[in-house]
Amino acid sequence: MVDDQPFVIPTLHARDGDRILLHGSQASRMLRHLESGGAVCITVTLIDGLVLARSVFHHSVNYRSAAIYGRGEPIPASEQYAALEVFMERCLPGRWAEARLPNEVEMKQTTVVAVPIESASAKVRSGPPKDDAEDMAWPIWAGVLPLSLQPGAPIPxxxxIAGVELPDYLGRRG
Amino acid sequence: MVDDQPFVIPTLHARDGDRILLHGSQASRMLRHLESGGAVCITVTLIDGLVLARSVFHHSVNYRSAAIYGRGEPIPASEQYAALEVFMERCLPGRWAEARLPNEVEMKQTTVVAVPIESASAKVRSGPPKDDAEDMAWPIWAGVLPLSLQPGAPIPxxxxIAGVELPDYLGRRG
Structure with a gap:
């Protein structure tokens, strides 16, 4: 939020108990806003399907959405490395144990901030269309077209390096 | 935005020339904010894949994201019906021609607002991981796990009604 203009930044997140971790470049305006205690709404939405009703009015979307309200909180320098490990483990469990770990220069360029969850709301729609009784004989297809985020074939x-195999944790996702 | 707390609402959108249409219940706080000229950031993000690098530092996400900044603008009552048709045609082309169209009571419960696009920004990441030269021999799998929103089998x-077939426009999506 700058003046009365809200800004939205797409970013990864990781839940760590009763707080949300966000990370990025040390130069990020979003992270500096949060490090100084700025207010934020963190939101995630998963689309589950298109809901086709007989009437235009009852068309809808199946989805699950969460919004969390809070204020940023800096993480002390001495805890940044551990916070980054938690972040990575949530996003890609198993990767931290294998990858080349962050060095001092990289840690200086990276910031992890916490947002303690002060309040939250969730919205969900699921199931078939809910048409009015008098529309049930309207002669068009009605139902749900499911949609979901699906993995494709991994692209090495x-x-x-020859002989290096796909890690198990890619198969375990989802 | 209420006081300094930003709010995020998951919603459908439709582009109509140089403006974005949003719709919903006449009672929606978001729509009332926009009808009175309130500032908004409308954002859409598509996830294209997880980017696995050799180093923790170079892990990333492939994505396409757009954010549009503007202020809401009411649409006159006489233009609400046409705006709703545009909205529906963008979301599900062909459906308006077949479905039971909105009646007067439904139109009273529905609001469509416009947000002229004042400014916008886009962020994109694509392609393989970009590791440092000295990490290229690190012996773990590196590459991209593609992710995309895929339709499942339609659920009638x-x-x-027996004999009503799946509409062509469900197959044409994407």
Missing amino acids: DTQA | DTQA
């Missing part, structure tokens, strides 16, 4: 880096 | 409403 062009400079992949 | 339990009270579907």
Whole structure:
């Protein structure tokens, strides 16, 4: 929020107990806003399907959405490394144990901030369309077209090392 | 935005030339904010994949994201019906021609507002991980796990009429 203009930034998040961790470049305006205690709404929405009713009015979307309200809180320098490990483990469990870990220069360029969850709301719609009784004989297809985020075939880096196999945790996702 | 607390509402949108249409219940706090000229940021993000690098630092996400900044503008009552048709055609092309159209009571419960696009920004990441030269021999799998929103098998409403076929426009989506 700058003046009365709200800003939205797409970003990864990780839940850590009763707080949400956000991370990024040390230069990020969003992270500096949060480090100084700025207010924020963090929201995640999953689309589950399109709901086709007989009437235009009852068309809808199946989805699950959460919004969390709070204020940013800096994480002390001495806890940044551990916070980054928690962040990575939530996003891609198992990767931290194998990857080349952050060095001092990289840690200086990276910031993790916490947002303690002060309040939250969730919205969910699921199930079939709910048409009015008098529309049930309207002669068009009605129902749900399910939608979900699906993994495709993994694309190895062009400079992949021969013999290195796909990690189990990619198969375990979702 | 209420006081200094920003609010995020998941919602459908439709582009109509140089403006974005949003719709919902006449009682929606978001729509009343916009009808009175309130500031808004409308954002859409598509996730394209997880980017696994050799180093923790270079892990990333492939995505396409747009954020539009503007202020709401009411749409006159005489133009609400046409705006709703545009909205529906953008979301589900072909459905308006077949579905039971909105009646007077439904139109009174529905509001469509416009947000002229004043400014916008887009962020995109695509392609493989970009590791540092000295990490290229690190012996773990590196590459991209593609992710995309995919349709599942359509679920006909339990009270579907026998012989009514799935509309072409469901197959044409995406």
